[in-house]
Amino acid sequence: MLKVADLHVYYGNVHALKGISMEVRQGEVVTLIGANGAGKSSLLKAISGLVRPKEGSITYEGEDLTRLAPDKIVSRGIAHVPEGRRIFTNLSVMENLMVGAYQRKDKRQLKHDYEEVFTLFPILQARAEQMAGTLSGGEQQMLALSRAILSKPKLIILDEPSLGLAPVMVDTVFDVIEKIRKNGITILLVEQNAHLALEASERAYVMETGEIKISGSSRTLLQDNKVVEAYLG
Structure with a gap:
């Protein structure tokens, strides 16, 4: 459904994304986890057309989105819920x-x-x-x-949906994410609570300093010692 290939994003001289390649298949919940500054939000913004990559491509349902304006991307069926809600x-x-x-x-x-x-x-x-x-x-x-x-999206991009919320409200939001998935909407999720994100998703990518370091099924990553030590405590 969504494919990102060798994506590079710069902010001035800062190389924020360094050759990111990943994909989201129809009907999946895919999560991105990583420390603050890893490049997760930059990747979401690039997919939504809010920042322009210097190199690489973003393809959605066979169409190249890399140079498309944000409103055109929305019309293709991609909705972005940004960090801080906006x-x-x-x-x-x-x-x-x-x-x-x-x-x-x-x-x-x-x-x-x-x-x-x-x-x-x-x-x-x-x-x-x-x-x-x-x-x-x-x-x-x-x-x-x-x-x-x-x-009426086919793909929803969620950036830190639980940020700043009380625990009971976090549960409510993730219950709704599950209902959205059951309605056939594909989800790409960035979430500070790595354990919750992995529990809610089928596959995951771990980002560090603008690169993907680990990828695989969420169930596998929940049992990966490196991931547990770095992100799950």
């Missing part, structure tokens, strides 16, 4: 959801999808007219996830 704090909950659906023309199905996200997150329906900036961190993450779902 909701529009000065808009209402409902207006944020409408932004997620702005490219859609299927009004009847869209109405059904609004109902679906309100079923996943009833609190959002109760606060539909509330300004998004007044929501708690957990509620903002619910809103960010719902906004992505409403773009």
